[in-house]
Amino acid sequence: MAQQNLFIGSLAYATTDETLAAHFAQIGPVSSARVITDRDSGRSKGFGFVEFENEADNQKAVDQLDGKDLDGRTISVGLARPKEDRPRRDSNDRGGNGGGSFRQRSW
Numbered sequence: 001m002a003q004q005n006l007f008i009g010s011l012a013y014a015t016t017d018e019t020l021a022a023h024f025a026q027i028g029p030v031s032s033a034r035v036i037t038d039r040d041s042g043r044s045k046g047f048g049f050v051e052f053e054n055e056a057d058n059q060k061a062v063d064q065l066d067g068k069d070l071d072g073r074t075i076s077v078g079l080a081r082p083k084e085d086r087p088r089r090d091s092n093d094r095g096g097n098g099g100g101s102f103r104q105r106s107w
Contacts, residue, residue: 009077015073
């Protein structure tokens with residue numbers, strides 16, 4: 001079974017992987033902490049994920065850190081939902097009839 005991650009929302013743009021890990025280390029040993037960034041600009045998207053070495057620390061973190069301040073922002077902490085198995089989107093696929101603006105009439 002996969003390790004359960006925590007979803008951390010409402011992060012300040014200044015929050016880094018390191019500051020996120022340090023904040024959650026007060027609960028227990030952190031195996032990974034990641035702030036999600038925009039692929040093009042590299043700027044934080046305002047959320048991230050934390051994984052503890054001991055899964056029992058997840059509930060403690062939710063109880064103790066949800067609604068608390070980190071880097072000047074009140075963060076939300078909750079259990080992350082598992083990634084859905086969905087097909088990867090093709091960047092050229094815009095839906096409809098081949099992605100073009102011309103629509104073939106069928107009458």
